[in-house]
Amino acid sequence: MSEKEFDYYLKGEKGEYEVVIGLEVHAQVLSEAKLFSPSATKFGSEPNSQVSLVDAAMPGMLPVINKFCVEQAVKTGLGLNAKINTFSKFDRKNYFYADLPQGYQISQFKHPIVGEGKVILDMPYGTKEIGIERLHLEQDAGKSIHDQDPKNSLVDLNRSGIALMEIVSKPDLRSPGEVGEYIKKLRSIMRYLNTCDGNMEQGSLRADVNVSVRKKGSKEFGTRCEIKNVNSIKFMQQAIDYEARRQIELIEEGNEVDQETRLFDTKKQETRSMRSKEDAHDYRYFPDPDLLPLRLEDSYIEDLKKSLPELPDHKKQRLISEFKLSNYEASVIISDQAVSTYYEEVAKNSDYKLAATWLMGELFATLNKEGKDITESPVSAVNLAKMINLIKDGTISGKIAKTVFEEMIKNDGDPSKIVEDKGLKQTSDPKEIENIVNKVLETNQDKVEQYKSGKDKLFGFFVGQVMKEMKGKGNPQMINDILKNKLK
Numbered sequence: 345m346s347e348k349e350f351d352y353y354l355k356g357e358k359g360e361y362e363v364v365i366g367l368e369v370h371a372q373v374l375s376e377a378k379l380f381s382p383s384a385t386k387f388g389s390e391p392n393s394q395v396s397l398v399d400a401a402m403p404g405m406l407p408v409i410n411k412f413c414v415e416q417a418v419k420t421g422l423g424l425n426a427k428i429n430t431f432s433k434f435d436r437k438n439y440f441y442a443d444l445p446q447g448y449q450i451s452q453f454k455h456p457i458v459g460e461g462k463v464i465l466d467m468p469y470g471t472k473e474i475g476i477e478r479l480h481l482e483q484d485a486g487k488s489i490h491d492q493d494p495k496n497s498l499v500d501l502n503r504s505g506i507a508l509m510e511i512v513s514k515p516d517l518r519s520p521g522e523v524g525e526y527i528k529k530l531r532s533i534m535r536y537l538n539t540c541d542g543n544m545e546q547g548s549l550r551a552d553v554n555v556s557v558r559k560k561g562s563k564e565f566g567t568r569c570e571i572k573n574v575n576s577i578k579f580m581q582q583a584i585d586y587e588a589r590r591q592i593e594l595i596e597e598g599n600e601v602d603q604e605t606r607l608f609d610t611k612k613q614e615t616r617s618m619r620s621k622e623d624a625h626d627y628r629y630f631p632d633p634d635l636l637p638l639r640l641e642d643s644y645i646e647d648l649k650k651s652l653p654e655l656p657d658h659k660k661q662r663l664i665s666e667f668k669l670s671n672y673e674a675s676v677i678i679s680d681q682a683v684s685t686y687y688e689e690v691a692k693n694s695d696y697k698l699a700a701t702w703l704m705g706e707l708f709a710t711l712n713k714e715g716k717d718i719t720e721s722p723v724s725a726v727n728l729a730k731m732i733n734l735i736k737d738g739t740i741s742g743k744i745a746k747t748v749f750e751e752m753i754k755n756d757g758d759p760s761k762i763v764e765d766k767g768l769k770q771t772s773d774p775k776e777i778e779n780i781v782n783k784v785l786e787t788n789q790d791k792v793e794q795y796k797s798g799k800d801k802l803f804g805f806f807v808g809q810v811m812k813e814m815k816g817k818g819n820p821q822m823i824n825d826i827l828k829n830k831l832k
Contacts, residue, residue, distance in 0.1 A: 352519035353560050356592045360560040363588045364568075365517035365553065369530060371509045371540040372484070372548035373416045379483045379507035380407030380450065387546050391489075391500040399505040401445035406634050413507040414638065416539040417457050417481050418648050420509055423533045423655055424476050426461025428645050433637040434481075438628045443486030443499045451510075453629045456480035457638065463513075463533070464657060465525045466675050474526055475514035484508050503547075509540070515554070515565065520581035527551070527577050528679065532656050536681050550575040555587045557595070566591070567601040571608050571615055583608040587615045659684060667696040676704055682718045689725035694732035702728060706749055722753045731759035739763060740770050741820050772819040774826070777810070780818070781826050784809045795831060803827065 353360040378385060381398040398405045421428050432455045436448040458479035465472045486504040490497050511530065517523050531542035531549060542549045550573055556566035569587060574580045586608075591601045606615040654662070656678045663674040663684075677687045677700065691699040707723060714722075731748055734740045740748060740763055751762045763769055771777065784806060785792055795802040810823050 352521070354557070354588055354592055356596050358596050361557045361588070361592050361595075362560050362562070363518060363584065364515050364556045364558060364565060365519075365523055365584060366515040366568075367511075367513045367517065367523065367526065367554070368552040368570075369511040369513075369527070370484075370550050370552075371420075371511060371530070371534060371542070373413050373481075373507035373509055374538060374540050375410060375413050375416060375507055377410055377412070378505040379410050379413050379481065381505055383505065385506050387543075387548070389502055391498075391502060393502065395501045395504065399445070399501055401447075407450065407632075409635065409638070410507065413481065414457070415648065416507075416537075417479065417509050418640070418645060419537050419652065420511075420534060420539045421458030421461065421479050422645075422649050422652060423537050423539075424458070424461035424463060424479065424511070426476055426479065427459035428640065429455065429457055429459055430640045430642065430645075431455060431637060432457040432480075432640075434632045434635045435629045436632050437482075439626075441485050441488075442497065443488045443501070443504070445486070445501065445504060449482060449485065450632055450635070451482035452480035455637070463526060463529050465522060465529060466671070467522065467525060472516075472522065474516045474522075477512040477514050479509055479511045482508050482510055515556075520584045523553075523580055523584060524577045527580070529656070532679055532681075536653055536655055544575050544577075547575060551580060553580055553583060553587075555584055555591070556601070557588050557591045566595075567603050569601065569603065569615075570605050572605055572618065574608055579608060579610055582610075582613050583615055586613060590615065663687075667691055667700075669696070669700055673700045673704065680718065686718050686721065686725050690729045690732070693726070693729035695736050698732045698735065699729070702732060702749075706746065710753055722756055723749070724756050727752055727756055727759060734759055734763065738770060738772050738819060740768060741817075743816060743820075744768050744770060769817070770819050771814055771817050772822060774822060777814075777818055777822050778826055780810050780813045781806075781823070781830055784813060785830060792831065803831070806831075 353362055373379070376385060377383065378399065381396040383396040383399055384394045386394065398407055418428055432452060434450050435453045437451045437453070438448045440447060456478045460478070461476035463474045463476065465474060484503045484506040486499055486501040488497050488499055492498050513526070517526060531540075534540040535542050540548060544550065553571040553574055554568045555571065556568035558564060558566045569591070571583045571587060574583055587606070594601050602620070604620050605618045607618045608615050660674045660678045663669050663677060664671065669677070678684050683703075687699060687703055690703065707721065707728070711717065711721065731745060731752065734748070735742060735745050747766075748759050748762050748768060751757055751766070752759060788806070788809065791802055791805060795806075806827050807820075807823055810827070811818055
């Protein structure tokens with residue numbers, strides 16, 4: 345598939361089709377207590393060990409709003425450049441799930457806490473703005489477990505009542521590639537804000553994916569299908585590609601696309617029908633009689649706005665301006681808050697560009713190989729900065745630095761001590777280098793004549809021979825300069 349937005353059209357026998365995608369992202373609020381009860385929210389606890397009488401919907405139990413969850417939702421809305429609604433209210437969304445104790449979900453419908461906003465994506469073909477329709481708070485359902493007993497399904501209510509932020513995009517996404525970047529950007533913003541940990545493998549970030557297709561150039565939307573609860577970017581992209589092609593095939597055969605809810609089978613890599621798609625009236629929304637409307641003061645919103653950390657888009661522009669990074673380098677570094685913090689500590693104590701090069705090259709390769717993230721780096725920011733300074737002041741060459749770096753990985757050793765102990769200091773004495781250069785040229789007079797007759801590529805041969813004689817410790821720039829003068 346092409347990375348270019350205007351090239352992502354799927355071909356059918358009767359023409360080309362555009363894919364239209366909207367996402368409903370369910371982000372678990374980072375909070376130690378649930379939305380309407382004081383129960384814990386720790387992942388991986390024993391089944392049904394974090395369930396209060398409210399979560400279990402026992403008769404007479406009344407929900408009490410968690411103020412901190414409200415604050416987290418407002419901060420997320422501000423991070424999405426969205427309108428914060430000073431008036432919002434909770435409704436009951438009625439439907440039956442075996443793991444939904446009340447028989448309804450407390451959610452927000454017509455009056456969400458956050459209104460329209462936007463997210464800016466950095467795509468290979470430029471920036472693209474994706475509209476946010478709304479963000480509303482709601483409680484999660486429990487979890488049905490079907491593989492623990494041969495005859496019965498079991499229910500774990502630990503998740504019941506956990507606070508979710510449902511972030512609904514406008515149908516502005518046009519390719520699986522854009523969907524991947526959108527999810528990464530959302531996750532990055534919420535991690536910077538510390539409002540959601542974004543751990544998709546733990547279910548704290550998942551999405552319902554709405555997909556429709558239309559003929560290239562058409563302005564009318566096609567009939568959409570919703571793919572429920574997809575919990576990885578890879579699966580989202582696979583589901584979109586399959587579902588779009590399925591709909592095109594139906595249309596070209598003269599059939600209609602039914603509006604329905606579907607599931608994505610990750611093993612077969614295909615979607616299958618789950619149920620007909622409900623509309624709002626099917627859920628029989630009505631105001632929750634146990635919860636008063638939320639009314640937020642403008643001063644409260646302003647105070648939260650002032651407390652926000654530097655967010656990815658602002659940090660990216662600052663890194664480009666302050667550290668002269670390329671757009672690509674800045675985009676990679678700001679994608680993860682811990683990475684950007686590490687980079688800045690290195691850059692402020694060494695060379696900006698070399699810091700980016702070593703971070704995105706050798707260090708990332710090491711972390712990927714060992715399955716670690718930057719917070720588990722075997723090389724501290726302090727020691728990486730020291731090593732870069734050794735390159736800058738000519739103590740070691742870039743090639744020797746790789747050897748030093750390998751030693752640092754073993755125990756985060758001080759690079760100066762490693763250079764001293766291993767005898768890795770670079771030779772920068774011009775007289776010593778000139779003597780070695782003379783020796784190499786005298787030994788290879790035939791190659792010298794060939795070089796002077798026009799075989800310029802032999803220059804690399806001479807550099808290699810000098811480095812070999814100096815056991816890799818010669819100053820590369822000085823070797824180049826002296827060789828050029830001698831070969832004139």
